[in-house]
Amino acid sequence: MKTKALLMTILAMAALAAAAWLPAQTVVDPLIEGFRTTEVASVADAIEQLYGKQNYMFHDMRPLFKTKFAGPAVTVLLKREEHKEGAAASSGMIDAIDNAPAGSVYVMALDDGLNYGAVGGLMATTMKVRGLTGAIVDGSIRDLPQIQRLQFPIYSRGVSPGTTIGHFRFAGVNVPVTCAGVKVNPKDIITADEDGVVVVPFEKAAEILKKAQELDYSEHSTYPFIEKLKSLKEAVAKFGRI
Numbered sequence: 001m002k003t004k005a006l007l008m009t010i011l012a013m014a015a016l017a018a019a020a021w022l023p024a025q026t027v028v029d030p031l032i033e034g035f036r037t038t039e040v041a042s043v044a045d046a047i048e049q050l051y052g053k054q055n056y057m058f059h060d061m062r063p064l065f066k067t068k069f070a071g072p073a074v075t076v077l078l079k080r081e082e083h084k085e086g087a088a089a090s091s092g093m094i095d096a097i098d099n100a101p102a103g104s105v106y107v108m109a110l111d112d113g114l115n116y117g118a119v120g121g122l123m124a125t126t127m128k129v130r131g132l133t134g135a136i137v138d139g140s141i142r143d144l145p146q147i148q149r150l151q152f153p154i155y156s157r158g159v160s161p162g163t164t165i166g167h168f169r170f171a172g173v174n175v176p177v178t179c180a181g182v183k184v185n186p187k188d189i190i191t192a193d194e195d196g197v198v199v200v201p202f203e204k205a206a207e208i209l210k211k212a213q214e215l216d217y218s219e220h221s222t223y224p225f226i227e228k229l230k231s232l233k234e235a236v237a238k239f240g241r242i
Helices: 002-024 030-036 040-051 086-099 121-130 144-150 202-229 232-239
Strands: 069-080 105-110 117-119 134-138 154-156 168-173 177-179 182-184 189-193 196-200
Touching (some): 030 069, 030 202, 040 196, 086 105, 086 121, 086 168, 105 117, 117 154, 121 144, 134 189, 196 202
Parallel strands (some): 069 105, 105 134, 134 154
Antiparallel strands (some): 069 189, 177 182, 189 196
16 A cells, blocks of 8 residues: 555656656747748749749758758858868857757758768757757768767758868858858748748748748639649639739
């Protein structure tokens, strides 16, 4: 009986601890959650329709595996420079990972980086355990077996066994960068899926999300209409979306 009573006490304490722990979890930003559930193509169209601007990255910015995410950008800039200082010249990019808030997206920009593995297994592992949402690399990545094992979402423009150490120098964190053809400011919302990566300016995010959700709804409403009438022309005439 004493053992049973002790067990019940332990279970009760665990339940109270869980109840106290749950509210302490990071509250999901409804704006970020909205982009997580909206198709990236609709976000790209919304920005172009609202502002006449294409704010999606180059077509070769591709995910290592199927993924979909959204989060605020933590930007990191590397500058091409041959040197003999070793990892010390790149320590800033490591500090950026260690200091990045959970839920953020690590955005790395580097000049002429396609032949260098700018992010590898060690960096990806740290991002994963720190709760980052994903990473965008305007260069190549390496250590694919480890990254795939982790299933850490990462986009890059290629794969290379090379290292940036000795060839690049850390040049700034949370500064404006140009990544795969698009300007990214710190806190801009990065939204990504199988179609690619779009950068949402932070100050315009609410308006863009509203428009993108409207486009999403219109397109998803069109599918059953096409399936019923077997006519794209009639569907476009009715919903105005293609």
